[in-house]
Amino acid sequence: MTSPTGSDPRVALVTGANKGVGRAVVEQLADLGTTVYLGARDEERGRTAERELRADGRDVRFLRLDVTDDAGVALAAKRIEEESGRLDILVNNAGISTPWRVPSLTTADEVRQGFETNVIGYLTVTNTMLPLLRRSEAARIVNISSVLGSLTAAAENHDPTGAFPDGGFPVILGYSLSKTAVNALTVMYANELREEGILVNAVSPNWVPTDANDHSGILTREQGAVMPVRMATLPDGGPTGTFTCSDATGTGQDLPW
Ligand SMILES: NC(=O)c1ccc[n+]([C@@H]2O[C@H](COP(=O)([O-])OP(=O)(O)OC[C@H]3O[C@@H](n4cnc5c(N)ncnc54)[C@H](OP(=O)(O)O)[C@@H]3O)[C@@H](O)[C@H]2O)c1
Known part of the structure; x- marks a missing residue:
């Protein structure tokens, strides 16, 4: 698929994309003809993913990117500018999990670590890439969040996705707080x-098997990537400031904030 404004392929960046959800998003975007920068903090893991994904002719380019390294993020933006001149799609995906712990057993460091990557990392990458996104005529930003960031779901102690049917709503405080903040960032950027x-x-992505959750889940990684890719390729006038998840039907589901 080409950019909405001409014959050039769209240009995308997916952070934390050497494996898991991010890698599946890269693959699906590249299959649409998009030039995709595969952000990875580790050169070997990033190059391996790049090599595997390029094998089928996709334009996938490893980009060294640790979202907690401000100078490195600036260098990454410089390379995209030099090679592609603009960015059409940013998928903020790089994330870490924190231990499954209720608030009273959670340490300040667990919360800090969750915020450092999952929130400040998204903010840093977004603000650094924004000048390139502003050069696109149809820029899209997708922030990968989680139902665990939903305050409504937490207040009702109920998971609306049905991923955790037996035990109510899991409490992983450091992670959940970070995803609630991702949701807040999303609304505020959408408004701005x-x-x-x-x-x-x-x-x-819903609950999909990756290293982050010991490979448990109810959807495949490919199914999990469907809604992120749909929101990354929205037509002009499409929704903004929404919170959705992938589902087994491929239709997608609205999530409560
Ligand atoms: N899996 C699920 O069920 C699920 C559900 C809801 C939301 N999510 C979200 O989906 C996103 C991807 O998670 P995943 O499940 O695919 O986990 P994953 O397989 O562990 O992948 C996480 C990716 O983030 C990268 N990363 C971590 N810290 C980074 C940093 N500082 N800079 C750059 N990259 C960094 C990792 O790189 P390394 O390989 O170098 O560690 C890895 O590529 C996360 O935002 C997560 O919260 C996942």
């Missing part, structure tokens, strides 16, 4: 950038 036509949405 609405008039420029930049659409910003929070999306959960």
